[in-house]
Amino acid sequence: MSDTKWDDGYRGLTYFLVSTALMVLLAHAVAYLAHEYCHAFTAWMLGYKQNPLALNYGEKSVANILFQQDIDENVDYDPLFAAHKGFSAALIALAGPGMGNGFLYFICLWVFRWAISIDRRMLATFFFWLALMCAGNVWGYAPTRTITTHADMALAARGLGISTWLLFPFVTAAAVYIAYSFFFQLFAMAKHQLFGGSTDRLVLVSALVSYFYFGFFGGGEISGHYGAVPALFSTVSLLILLPLSALFCIRRL
Numbered sequence: 001m002s003d004t005k006w007d008d009g010y011r012g013l014t015y016f017l018v019s020t021a022l023m024v025l026l027a028h029a030v031a032y033l034a035h036e037y038c039h040a041f042t043a044w045m046l047g048y049k050q051n052p053l054a055l056n057y058g059e060k061s062v063a064n065i066l067f068q069q070d071i072d073e074n075v076d077y078d079p080l081f082a083a084h085k086g087f088s089a090a091l092i093a094l095a096g097p098g099m100g101n102g103f104l105y106f107i108c109l110w111v112f113r114w115a116i117s118i119d120r121r122m123l124a125t126f127f128f129w130l131a132l133m134c135a136g137n138v139w140g141y142a143p144t145r146t147i148t149t150h151a152d153m154a155l156a157a158r159g160l161g162i163s164t165w166l167l168f169p170f171v172t173a174a175a176v177y178i179a180y181s182f183f184f185q186l187f188a189m190a191k192h193q194l195f196g197g198s199t200d201r202l203v204l205v206s207a208l209v210s211y212f213y214f215g216f217f218g219g220g221e222i223s224g225h226y227g228a229v230p231a232l233f234s235t236v237s238l239l240i241l242l243p244l245s246a247l248f249c250i251r252r253l
Helices: 003-045 062-067 078-082 086-117 121-141 152-160 164-195 199-217 228-251
Strands: none
Touching: 003 062, 003 086, 003 121, 003 199, 078 086, 078 152, 086 121, 086 152, 086 164, 121 164, 121 199, 152 164, 164 199, 164 228, 199 228
């Protein structure tokens, strides 16, 4: 290979890495904020929050700016339970992962297909990453953080008057369907239409997809903060599903 071709290839890969990193960060922010704003707007529409834009935005740290770690919906559920408004509390709790991530995933899938059909590769690429963040977020709640004592799924179960064990199969079925849709439909299209022309790019994308889906989102509770069952699911995500999904994606070469 000549020096000119090597330089062109190096510049192209560098551009791909930088643009991918920016899209990943933006897609994560959109998916995260969509999740929190769906909580807040649902509470506002039900009359339990005065300002739907009033989230807890956290401090101005690098981690919070890049990954929104300190932001939450700023909804107080205790008055709802005290007033026996459990169903409303459940709707608010489920709105984040259900509407903000699950429903948004299918919007992303539709926009991705439309962008591919009109050859808008940049738009399709962004919605591919946004779909990943939405699908991964759903996986981070079901099955990972459903059987626990606090946070969205525990609040939803309490509001519905059922145990998290009873809630588990329903939300997990939805999460598994989204995972199937992402890996077998959306990723398959992206491989052929966006990343299939370069082995290096497809391998990098496969690694990022596996990391975010089963590492960043699925493996976040390995510390045990949410209890033993979420820690077990995170362990499975990190040690089994992450490498298997990477192998699955790369084998599609």
